[in-house]
Amino acid sequence: xxxxxxxxxxxxxxxxxxxxxxxxxxxLWILYGSVVFGLxxxxxxxxxxxxxxxxxxxxxxxxxxxxxxxxxxxxxxxTDESLLLMAKVPAQVDAGRAxxxxxxxxxxxxxxxxxxxxxxxxxxxxxxxxxxxxRHTIDKGVPAKGMVAWGRQFSPMKIDQLAAxxxxxxxxxxxxxxxEGEPE
Amino acid sequence: MESQSAETRQIVYDDAITRAFIWASVLFxxxxxxVGVLVATQLVFWQANAGISWLSFGRLRPxxxxxxxxxxxxxxxxxxxxxxxxxxxxTRMASDMLSWVxxxxxxxxxxxxxxxxxxxxxxxxxxxxxxxPIDVLVAIIWVVFxxxxxxxxxxxxxxxxxxxxxxxxxxxxxxxxxxxxxNLQLPTSFLHSYSIYAGVQDALVQxxxxxxxxxxxxxxxxLGIMYYFIPKAAGRPVYSYRLSVVHFWALIFLYIWAxxxxxLYTALPNWAQTLGMLFSIMLWAPSxxxxxxxxxxxxxxxxxxxTDPVLKFFAVAVTFYGMSTFExxxxxIKSVNGLAHYTDWIIAHVHGGTLGxxxxxxxxxxxxxxxxxxxxxxxxxxxxDAHFWTSTFGxxxxxxxxxxxxxxQGLYWRALDGEGFLLYPDFVETLLSQRILxxxxxxxxxxxxxxxxVMAINLIMTARTGRAVNxxxxxxxxxxxxxxxxxxxVRSKPVVISLLxxxxxVLVGVSTPITAPAALAVGVLLAVAAIIGGGLxxxxxxxxxxxxxxxxxxxxxxLVAILIGGVAELIPTVVLRSEVPDVPVPPMSASPETxxxxxxxxxESEYKQKPYSPLELIGRDIYxxxxxxxxxxxxxxxxxxETLRYGDYSRAESYIYDHPFQWGSxxxxxxxxxxxxxxxxxxxxxxxxxxxxxxxGSIMPEYRFLTDKKINLRVIEPKMRAxxxxxxxxxDSEIEGGVETARSQGALIATDLAAQDIxxxxxxxxxALIAYLQRLGRGPQPTTLExxxxx
Numbered sequence: 002x003x004x005x006x007x008x009x010x011x012x013x014x015x016x017x018x019x020x021x022x023x024x025x026x027x028x029l030w031i032l033y034g035s036v037v038f039g040l041x042x043x044x045x046x047x048x049x050x051x052x053x054x055x056x057x058x059x060x061x062x063x064x065x066x067x068x069x070x071x072x073x074x075x076x077x078x079x080t081d082e083s084l085l086l087m088a089k090v091p092a093q094v095d096a097g098r099a100x101x102x103x104x105x106x107x108x109x110x111x112x113x114x115x116x117x118x119x120x121x122x123x124x125x126x127x128x129x130x131x132x133x134x135x136r137h138t139i140d141k142g143v144p145a146k147g148m149v150a151w152g153r154q155f156s157p158m159k160i161d162q163l164a165a166x167x168x169x170x171x172x173x174x175x176x177x178x179x180x181e182g183e184p185e
Numbered sequence: 186m187e188s189q190s191a192e193t194r195q196i197v198y199d200d201a202i203t204r205a206f207i208w209a210s211v212l213f214x215x216x217x218x219x220v221g222v223l224v225a226t227q228l229v230f231w232q233a234n235a236g237i238s239w240l241s242f243g244r245l246r247p248x249x250x251x252x253x254x255x256x257x258x259x260x261x262x263x264x265x266x267x268x269x270x271x272x273x274x275x276t277r278m279a280s281d282m283l284s285w286v287x288x289x290x291x292x293x294x295x296x297x298x299x300x301x302x303x304x305x306x307x308x309x310x311x312x313x314x315x316x317x318p319i320d321v322l323v324a325i326i327w328v329v330f331x332x333x334x335x336x337x338x339x340x341x342x343x344x345x346x347x348x349x350x351x352x353x354x355x356x357x358x359x360x361x362x363x364x365x366x367x368n369l370q371l372p373t374s375f376l377h378s379y380s381i382y383a384g385v386q387d388a389l390v391q392x393x394x395x396x397x398x399x400x401x402x403x404x405x406x407x408l409g410i411m412y413y414f415i416p417k418a419a420g421r422p423v424y425s426y427r428l429s430v431v432h433f434w435a436l437i438f439l440y441i442w443a444x445x446x447x448x449l450y451t452a453l454p455n456w457a458q459t460l461g462m463l464f465s466i467m468l469w470a471p472s473x474x475x476x477x478x479x480x481x482x483x484x485x486x487x488x489x490x491x492t493d494p495v496l497k498f499f500a501v502a503v504t505f506y507g508m509s510t511f512e513x514x515x516x517x518i519k520s521v522n523g524l525a526h527y528t529d530w531i532i533a534h535v536h537g538g539t540l541g542x543x544x545x546x547x548x549x550x551x552x553x554x555x556x557x558x559x560x561x562x563x564x565x566x567x568x569x570d571a572h573f574w575t576s577t578f579g580x581x582x583x584x585x586x587x588x589x590x591x592x593x594q595g596l597y598w599r600a601l602d603g604e605g606f607l608l609y610p611d612f613v614e615t616l617l618s619q620r621i622l623x624x625x626x627x628x629x630x631x632x633x634x635x636x637x638x639v640m641a642i643n644l645i646m647t648a649r650t651g652r653a654v655n656x657x658x659x660x661x662x663x664x665x666x667x668x669x670x671x672x673x674x675v676r677s678k679p680v681v682i683s684l685l686x687x688x689x690x691v692l693v694g695v696s697t698p699i700t701a702p703a704a705l706a707v708g709v710l711l712a713v714a715a716i717i718g719g720g721l722x723x724x725x726x727x728x729x730x731x732x733x734x735x736x737x738x739x740x741x742x743x744l745v746a747i748l749i750g751g752v753a754e755l756i757p758t759v760v761l762r763s764e765v766p767d768v769p770v771p772p773m774s775a776s777p778e779t780x781x782x783x784x785x786x787x788x789e790s791e792y793k794q795k796p797y798s799p800l801e802l803i804g805r806d807i808y809x810x811x812x813x814x815x816x817x818x819x820x821x822x823x824x825x826x827e828t829l830r831y832g833d834y835s836r837a838e839s840y841i842y843d844h845p846f847q848w849g850s851x852x853x854x855x856x857x858x859x860x861x862x863x864x865x866x867x868x869x870x871x872x873x874x875x876x877x878x879x880x881x882g883s884i885m886p887e888y889r890f891l892t893d894k895k896i897n898l899r900v901i902e903p904k905m906r907a908x909x910x911x912x913x914x915x916x917d918s919e920i921e922g923g924v925e926t927a928r929s930q931g932a933l934i935a936t937d938l939a940a941q942d943i944x945x946x947x948x949x950x951x952x953a954l955i956a957y958l959q960r961l962g963r964g965p966q967p968t969t970l971e972x973x974x975x976x
Contacts, residue, residue, distance in 0.1 A: 014347040015413075016417070017422070018416075018423070020422050020424055020425055022428070024425070025477065028428075028473060028477065031470040032435070035466045035470060036467055038463075042459070043463060046459060048696065055519075055822075059824065059825070059834065
């Protein structure tokens with residue numbers, strides 16, 4: 002394992018001499034291996050972003066936990082909490098976004114900042130900002146103000162998804178239509 | 186030797202300075218460990234502070250760490266450097282006067298630290314707690330030491346520098362760089378200052394310093410000492426010169442990058458975290474290079490280990506060095522760190538390094554030196570053996586207890602039940618589960634400490650049987666160096682190729698997905714060219730031996746090697762501040778319930794981080810003074826088990842006005858970043874007076890004295906002005922009305938408590954501390970009655 006071709010170098014420091022043994026192979030493997038590992042890791046996580054950054058991984062963990070919790074709550078009554086959980090599950094939010102972009106953008110704009118209908122990203126709500134209240138507004142509509150009762154066109158599940166998507170707009174505070182209704 | 190005109194002279198080494206530093210090291214080693222035993226006792230019996238503020242854990246723990254590092258190991262390091270440098274250079278130190286200024290200056294620093302830290306005078310940056318006047322003294326004394334050292338290099342009678350001296354040079358040039366950059370601060374009085382950095386920047390600079398204090402204060406000089414004393418004691422040549430060369434340069438170049446591994450999963454930008462992790466892993470081999478050269482030098486001398494206590498201590502010391510430098514990279518792996526950070530595992534790690542590696546190196550060196558410095562024999566080999574076995578047993582007991590405790594903590598904190606919620610939501614549950622391990626740690630510490638006492642007695646008795654003598658040698662004056670000069674050496678192939686490879690690596694680091702392959706190809710080509718060109722083969726050794734004859738060139742190259750990593754990490758984060766947006770910031774929610782609600786609304790005002798109110802600022806300074814950061818973090822990591830327990834994970838924007846940062850590195854108690862609003866004022870009042878009142882099983886000290894101590898209203902204005910200079914947006918009217926605002930906010934808290942039949946002086950320190958604690962993790966709180974009612 003260790004080369005015995007020890008060479009005593011011809012210098013001497015206060016009586017201390019030195020061999021000039023070659024570097025052990027296994028040591029060199031650790032040295033070069035860790036450098037190569039470092040390069041690969043950097044390219045994987047930083048340069049190409051194939052691996053998830055901690056925050057991204059966190060979001061995924063939260064989404065999975067919400068999904069599991071929703072599954073456990075299946076069959077139970079719909080609550081503020083269940084809608085909030087739904088708003089954390091990307092698949093549900095994406096479905097809601099698709100519905101929103103097809104049906105709602107004429108009045109609320111694609112980013113939800115409001116045009117004919119109110120700004121959905123501020124903290125003010127005309128018909129209540131609680132998850133169940135938002136869902137109710139979508140479901141039954143406000144015919145007097147031109148808000149369609151979407152419950153007649155879409156299944157309750159799709160209304161849930163729409164509400165979940167609207168919940169993700171809450172708090173973005175995008176510039177747009179001035180706040181209407183009551184601050185939450 | 187070579188020159189015919191050489192004349193032989195008889196010289197006497199200054200060994201009195203070595204003796205002085207050894208005794209100082211022994212004395213302060215006993216003190217440092219005694220304080221360690223005391224704080225370990227307090228973690229088992231919280232009453233062990235006797236209710237005295239300056240004996241409380243938060244104030245004594247910095248004293249323990251500073252004393253162990255700078256007093257015990259520091260004095261040992263100076264003893265070793267002064268002894269070996271003179272012999273390796275075949276000359277007496279250039280100036281006895283500077284040597285003694287170094288000695289007395291260093292002891293003055295230690296005494297000043299021992300007085301100021303228990304008084305709560307602190308910057309709260311770990312191992313850099315000392316207040317600014319002492320920092321200035323440290324810088325001056327270090328310069329004195331450096332001047333003396335380099336002057337001695339200049340008058341040497343040895344052509345080349347032996348490997349020990351390379352490590353000393355690296356130490357001497359790096360420590361001031363670290364120390365000065367990390368201690369840049371704006372004084373508000375003779376005893377108080379604010380770090381010029383805030384939040385993320387402060388954290389990065391601090392841990393760049395903290396990690397490299399380990400690297401260049403506890404590692405490089407001790408490696409230099411190892412390279413002298415192990416071959417001496419074993420009577421064997423050093424195992425491999427070329428290993429010395431490779432591991433020296435690799436070690437000092439890589440070490441400086443590794444600091445961010447103390448900040449994994451924090452609000453530090455991810456790229457810096459990744460760099461910290463990867464460079465820590467790359468440090469494994471260079472560190473083990475030192476271990477190999479130490480252990481393999483003992484080949485052919487293993488039989489002496491049975492009889493020679495000196496070699497026994499060295500062998501175990503180097504083994505601990507190998508263990509710690511494997512554990513370090515392991516702990517730097519992000520996923521491992523996710524488990525180990527904030528836990529006792531880290532405590533195990535640092536004690537393996539300090540007590541195992543440094544402590545045993547010190548003991549071996551003392552047992553070798555004292556008989557020689559007093560021209561006598563060791564008083565008792567049996568006592569030395571007894572020291573060896575007690576300390577080995579003690580340190581192992583300590584480390585094993587902390588390993589188990591650390592992993593236990595990590596697992597308790599992250600344990601979830603079948604429904605995905607915390608299995609142990611009460612933090613105290615974890616604490617109670619490891620009480621037996623804290624007893625075991627205390628016992629291990631006491632055993633190690635008793636070994637040190639045995640050593641002290643043995644050394645004193647040895648010295649008494651002999652008399653102080655100074656080493657002598659006949660030396661041949663060194664002929665003028667006629668080799669290649671500075672420019673030639675710096676332009677030579679090894680330097681140019683190394684720099685090009687580093688440049689290529691930096692290019693890979695900053696490249697985009699498209700340019701990365703090109704940068705990578707250039708790097709590989711350069712590496713191949715270097716190998717083919719023989720830059721790393723025999724030619725390199727010849728070049729290095731020329732370099733060893735040129736201390737100035739050697740020092741400049743060392744400085745360049747240690748600056749690269751620091752510049753690459755600090756400049757983008759600290760100087761450019763590109764990583765931390767000022768506004769807008771995400772909403773900061775008050776309680777875990779609302780913060781886990783990712784879609785909660787926030788009003789515009791909550792989007793921007795607002796400065797602390799005057800009373801909160803004073804309260805924060807009390808938090809700093811009491812050393813709360815020693816047990817409490819203010820940094821919630823992006824793990825579900827953390828956000829379930831503490832609320833939404835911490836983001837860089839929250840800390841932009843935190844001079845200094847208070848992220849902490851250890852959770853003996855829970856995280857406090859989102860404490861504000863979690864409990865009523867009454868809870869805090871009761872908790873600070875008797876933590877067990879609200880949290881049965883807690884081991885936190887009582888802070889009753891804060892009730893009676895009044896805040897100093899006069900300091901509010903200068904403190905706010907200092908903060909303003911550092912970029913905190915206080916308006917002039919806010920500063921002028923600071924005292925009034927502080928009074929009314931204090932009155933608000935007192936009124937709230939009065940309604941619950943508690944009398945608290947609105948100008949008491951406790952009121953200020955409660956104001957600060959209630960502000961943590963949320964926006965501005967009302968400071969006047971009108972505002973409070975308006976909400």
